Amino acid sequence: MSEFKFVFSIILYSVALYSFGVYIYLIEYLEISAGFLLSAFYKLDADYDYIIVGCGSAGSTAALRLSENKNVSVLVLEAGPRGTSWFDIPAVGILFQFSSIDWQYRTVSQSNSAKAFKDHASNWPRGRAVGGTGRLNNMVYVRGHPSDFKDWVNESEGYDYDYDILQYFKKSENYQGARKDLGKYHSSGGYFIVNDQKQETPLSSAFLDAVKTLGYPIRDINGRYNTGFMKPQVNIKSGGRWMPAHHLMSVNRPNLILQANTHVNKVLFKSEFEAYGVTYKYLGREFQVRARKGVILSAGVIGTPKILMLSGIGPKKHLDAVGIRTKVDLPVGNNLRDHVTTGADLVLLNTSLGINPPAMMSLFTAYDYFIRSSGLWTSVGCEAIGLIHTNASMSNNEQPDLQFMVLPIGGSSDGGRHLLKVSGLKDLVWDEYFKHYVTENAISILPVVLHPKSIGTIRLKDNNPTSNPVINPNYLSDPYDIDILLKGIDLIKKIIATSPMQRLGAKLNIRKFPGCESLDFDTRLYWECYVRHVTITSYHPIGTCKMGDVARDAVVGYDFRVHGTNKLFVADASVIPSTLSGNPNAAAVMIGEKVIASVMNYNFMSENRCTIFEVFVNKRFC
Numbered sequence: 001m002s003e004f005k006f007v008f009s010i011i012l013y014s015v016a017l018y019s020f021g022v023y024i025y026l027i028e029y030l031e032i033s034a035g036f037l038l039s040a041f042y043k044l045d046a047d048y049d050y051i052i053v054g055c056g057s058a059g060s061t062a063a064l065r066l067s068e069n070k071n072v073s074v075l076v077l078e079a080g081p082r083g084t085s086w087f088d089i090p091a092v093g094i095l096f097q098f099s100s101i102d103w104q105y106r107t108v109s110q111s112n113s114a115k116a117f118k119d120h121a122s123n124w125p126r127g128r129a130v131g132g133t134g135r136l137n138n139m140v141y142v143r144g145h146p147s148d149f150k151d152w153v154n155e156s157e158g159y160d161y162d163y164d165i166l167q168y169f170k171k172s173e174n175y176q177g178a179r180k181d182l183g184k185y186h187s188s189g190g191y192f193i194v195n196d197q198k199q200e201t202p203l204s205s206a207f208l209d210a211v212k213t214l215g216y217p218i219r220d221i222n223g224r225y226n227t228g229f230m231k232p233q234v235n236i237k238s239g240g241r242w243m244p245a246h247h248l249m250s251v252n253r254p255n256l257i258l259q260a261n262t263h264v265n266k267v268l269f270k271s272e273f274e275a276y277g278v279t280y281k282y283l284g285r286e287f288q289v290r291a292r293k294g295v296i297l298s299a300g301v302i303g304t305p306k307i308l309m310l311s312g313i314g315p316k317k318h319l320d321a322v323g324i325r326t327k328v329d330l331p332v333g334n335n336l337r338d339h340v341t342t343g344a345d346l347v348l349l350n351t352s353l354g355i356n357p358p359a360m361m362s363l364f365t366a367y368d369y370f371i372r373s374s375g376l377w378t379s380v381g382c383e384a385i386g387l388i389h390t391n392a393s394m395s396n397n398e399q400p401d402l403q404f405m406v407l408p409i410g411g412s413s414d415g416g417r418h419l420l421k422v423s424g425l426k427d428l429v430w431d432e433y434f435k436h437y438v439t440e441n442a443i444s445i446l447p448v449v450l451h452p453k454s455i456g457t458i459r460l461k462d463n464n465p466t467s468n469p470v471i472n473p474n475y476l477s478d479p480y481d482i483d484i485l486l487k488g489i490d491l492i493k494k495i496i497a498t499s500p501m502q503r504l505g506a507k508l509n510i511r512k513f514p515g516c517e518s519l520d521f522d523t524r525l526y527w528e529c530y531v532r533h534v535t536i537t538s539y540h541p542i543g544t545c546k547m548g549d550v551a552r553d554a555v556v557g558y559d560f561r562v563h564g565t566n567k568l569f570v571a572d573a574s575v576i577p578s579t580l581s582g583n584p585n586a587a588a589v590m591i592g593e594k595v596i597a598s599v600m601n602y603n604f605m606s607e608n609r610c611t612i613f614e615v616f617v618n619k620r621f622c
């Protein structure tokens with residue numbers, strides 16, 4: 001590739017980035033302006049049967065399922081805009097980070113990790129638009145392992161994966177890939193498109209051949225087995241991103257109202273425990289709306305605990321500190337868990353995979369996307385995934401502890417314009433390390449700790465609904481997490497030494513990472529130093545409104561109802577009690593299905609305001 005072509009495309013790329021940012025603001029501005037014009041006539045009905053807060057992966061699914069019953073009215077309130085079809089080009093997902101459709105969260109400074117990043121903090125993108133984080137994500141579809149969900153049911157009732165979980169995964173799925181026989185594990189009637197990945201580089205097959213030579217099975221990890229390697233299944237339809245929210249925006253159901261650009265502040269309570277509505281801000285003004293049968297919070301792993309705490313549901317000591325009167329003392333915001341990873345640009349190839357700024361900016365690529373629904377713009381950015389157990393034999397399908405995500409690019413591949421900028425990388429680290437690979441063929445084989453033992457918290461900064469919460473994932477505070485990452489790096493070395501990877505000229509990047517120069521390369525001490533610097537979120541936080549018994553520090557019960565309250569439910573990734581063996585979006589959508597079965601059932605018994613347990617153990621007056 002000529003130097004001129006590269007520099008020209010970087011300039012073009014910068015202009016495109018800038019224009020895209022302006023475009024996103026413009027869309028939101030136009031949506032809001034249209035809202036202002038209509039505001040003279042603005043009036044939501046006073047009451048709905050259900051209010052769903054947040055139109056992300058779980059919220060949009062729940063809204064669609066609930067509103068299938070024509071006699072039930074559903075109002076969905078979403079803080080962000082609806083967006084346009086430009087938002088659905090898979091490869092531009094990364095450009096939304098740090099745009100107005102990203103909440104732009106940032107963790108607090110980490111005590112002994114994330115050292116390569118400014119303030120030792122990690123940037124946490126979260127979608128702020130109809131579609132939620134599904135609007136920013138990589139669309140990789142992974143369900144996890146059956147044993148991940150055993151805490152989702154009351155122990156005394158016994159756990160049956162097929163009945164308790166699989167039926168909801170299947171209900172949500174609309175499989176559109178090449179497989180003809182959907183068998184026991186897949187289905188085609190749901191709102192969530194699952195497809196085979198079509199866009200790939202030679203890395204995809206080379207990597208799978210490599211792990212096969214090491215004895216790992218290649219198989220559908222969303223089927224009978226939940227370990228092994230595969231080309232990912234993805235949430236793409238006709239080349240574009242497709243989430244349940246797309247379906248929601250296109251159905252015409254008079255009993256389903258979606259109001260975008262609406263920020264919910266608090267839940268309203270009757271007698272201190274029965275939810276009857278929410279307060280929200282729309283077009284700069286504060287409103288209230290009521291729900292007859294229930295309020296479902298689906299504002300995500302950060303948004304939902306924030307709304308609960310602002311409403312007086314949370315740890316009393318913390319709420320006292322920020323001046324909020326406690327209605328129900330619950331461990332909201334505890335149990336924050338995230339999949340941590342490392343290894344950006346750790347592998348170099350001597351063969352180009354054809355993904356570089358000139359190729360991305362080419363008119364042919366645009367033609368491929370718009371006319372043939374194919375090509376580089378349909379890439380989800382991940383070409384192979386694997387779930388393995390670092391100790392056990394693969395044949396027994398035990399719960400895995402390590403994941404691999406294989407990316408055909410490195411953080412340096414866009415010349416430092418965006419990819420590493422949005423991660424908050426220190427300038428010095430760019431200059432001393434990543435900058436050297438701008439014109440090389442860097443790739444990233446990311447080892448992900450599936451069940452990290454480091455646990456964090458989310459707390460309010462203050463009692464202002466517009467303040468960002470205080471996020472502390474406590475990355476690498478437990479040595480177990482480091483052990484797994486190091487085992488992952490060991491395996492990467494074995495994988496790149498196989499002949500399929502050698503044919504691409506794969507080699508380990510042996511440049512010492514800034515901050516670890518004094519240590520001997522490739523020793524345990526060196527790699528420990530490396531991962532404490534290159535500590536990267538996999539973007540999979542869960543668990544801040546944990547599901548389970550009150551006695552086990554849970555916030556919601558197995559029926560998704562917030563303990564000690566009535567008619568208030570949580571349905572999103574925040575209820576997931578323990579980490580999943582894979583990416584969480586499939587589970588978030590599945591939660592949207594599962595909650596509706598509970599909510600409907602709960603209504604039937606809604607005269608029982610509190611359970612006997614709550615009356616006698618929590619001593620609530622019901």
Ligand SMILES: Cc1cc2nc3c(=O)[nH]c(=O)nc-3n(C[C@H](O)[C@H](O)[C@H](O)COP(=O)(O)OP(=O)(O)OC[C@H]3O[C@@H](n4cnc5c(N)ncnc54)[C@H](O)[C@@H]3O)c2cc1C
Binds near residue numbers: 077540
């Ligand atoms: C960059 C990135 C890549 C990822 N890649 C993958 C992947 O490939 N595969 C995968 O499985 N997972 C992936 N994930 C994670 C996955 O997308 C999320 O776990 C999932 O979307 C969570 O769904 P949710 O319903 O819990 O929340 P969300 O989808 O985040 O929905 C919450 C919604 O609530 C809204 N909201 C919040 N607060 C308020 C309020 N006060 N008032 C009104 N509305 C509010 C938000 O704007 C948002 O729309 C990725 C995440 C990121 C950031």
